[in-house]
Amino acid sequence: MEKGVIGIDIGGTNTVIGIFNHELELLDKVSIPTLKPYFPKKTSNPEEFFDLIEVEVSALAEKNDYKNKIKCVGIGVPGKVNPNKGIVIRAVNLGYEEVPFASEMEKRLGVPVFIDNDVRNYARGEALAGSGKGADNLICITLGTGMAAAVMINGQMVTGSDYYAGELGHDPVPGANYLCNCGKIGCLETIASASGISRLAQEAIQSGDQTILKSNDGTITSKDVYLACLQNDQVALGIFDYVGKTLAEKLLTATFLLNPEAIIIGGGAASAGKFILEPIQDIFVQHYDNSELPKLVIGSLGDSAGLIGSAHLAVAEFEQNNN
Structure with a gap:
């Protein structure tokens, strides 16, 4: 069964979620507000935002006939990110500190989740398919x-x-x-x-x-x-x-x-x-x-650059972990 991939690009104001087919072609995307009701206070558990992402990812997958057919998810988060541990160490414009982002989203989505700094994912996207x-x-x-x-x-x-x-x-x-x-x-x-x-x-x-x-x-x-x-x-x-x-x-x-x-x-x-x-x-x-x-x-890809970079990051990490 051919499975899809989700790429997510979190911004200080809006978050874009994209769904890709097995060939990493972008099929559809949706923009949602980046919830941060605790900001400027710090939090290690942005639970409301996690829940919103879960709902929107599920809806996007179902809309594009990929319900229960997602292989992995890649996410770009603004701030200092430890991609090896899946932790957002600090994101000053979101009020995040020591957020176990990958593991929390894995619990909700039921598939492997990989994160990195949003601009590194943006750069990956532009280097792969855009101005770079x-x-x-x-x-x-x-x-x-x-x-x-x-x-x-x-x-x-x-x-x-x-x-x-x-x-x-x-x-x-x-x-x-x-x-x-x-x-x-x-x-x-x-x-x-x-x-x-x-x-x-x-x-x-x-x-x-x-x-x-x-x-x-x-x-x-x-x-x-x-x-x-x-x-x-x-x-x-x-x-x-x-x-x-x-x-x-x-x-x-x-x-x-x-x-x-x-x-x-x-x-x-x-x-x-x-x-x-x-x-x-x-x-x-x-x-x-x-x-x-x-x-x-x-940059030539607009808000798709971060999605493309996030999706490619997810697939690369998924394949490395499963070889």
């Missing part, structure tokens, strides 16, 4: 509720000595004084993220800057700032220029260290396209003295 296809050395950045990175060297994902590799979002920015969810002041993700862009726009309005963003009702999103850029709003353009150049300074250091073929930008704020890419490119042209600049691109 064919690259053995790359850096992936996602700009969503928070900001994170993943690094692939010679075709191998880098996890670090205790699974913290890629947490560039918590590198401090000189002069920045915004409080991060991790408890520190001035982390990169307080600027280079969708939530950071939103906050910068709100601050510009409160300071009296002349911008069409004033006409927006309610909370201003990074998409609102992008749409204002399309109308040549100077405040909106200035926000993305600042965010891009601030991010570029950190990426430049990583690029000198790692010499990647490609740098892939994903996440919700990546939809800004050239408005986020051009400031980064400007910094690299000015300061990177290698003859070849890394290819700087927006």
Whole structure:
């Protein structure tokens, strides 16, 4: 009997669940809210969210004629993840600490579950089927509720000595004084993220800057700032220029260290396209003295990248454990 595979990509705001056939072709997907009623308090047992995932996975499997025909599940979780033990050590934007994610989901789903950091799974997806296809050395950045990175060297994902590799979002920015969810002041993700862009726009309005963003009702999103850029709003353009150049300074250091073929930008704020890419490119042209600049691109798979990476992770781990 041919069995399917589930890939799950957990974000700070939404979670996407996808179902794949035995050839790892994406058949269907659904987006659900990432439940975190305990946030900003910490929890080791996000039970309500576990239960919601169970319900949605079961419904998706049944809808696609895969009821009781799922082989394994792969999940990407934002934060510090120990994939060998299946534990989310810490996820500051979710309020997780020492969460036995894999074992809890195995109890509910009845099949093997494998987890890793969400951006590492995103990078796997883009390397296999997206903007990083064919690259053995790359850096992936996602700009969503928070900001994170993943690094692939010679075709191998880098996890670090205790699974913290890629947490560039918590590198401090000189002069920045915004409080991060991790408890520190001035982390990169307080600027280079969708939530950071939103906050910068709100601050510009409160300071009296002349911008069409004033006409927006309610909370201003990074998409609102992008749409204002399309109308040549100077405040909106200035926000993305600042965010891009601030991010570029950190990426430049990583690029000198790692010499990647490609740098892939994903996440919700990546939809800004050239408005986020051009400031980064400007910094690299000015300061990177290698003859070849890394290819700087927006991820091409959208929210499917994390699903694809999660599904491939699950199958690889499942086959290794059963050989």
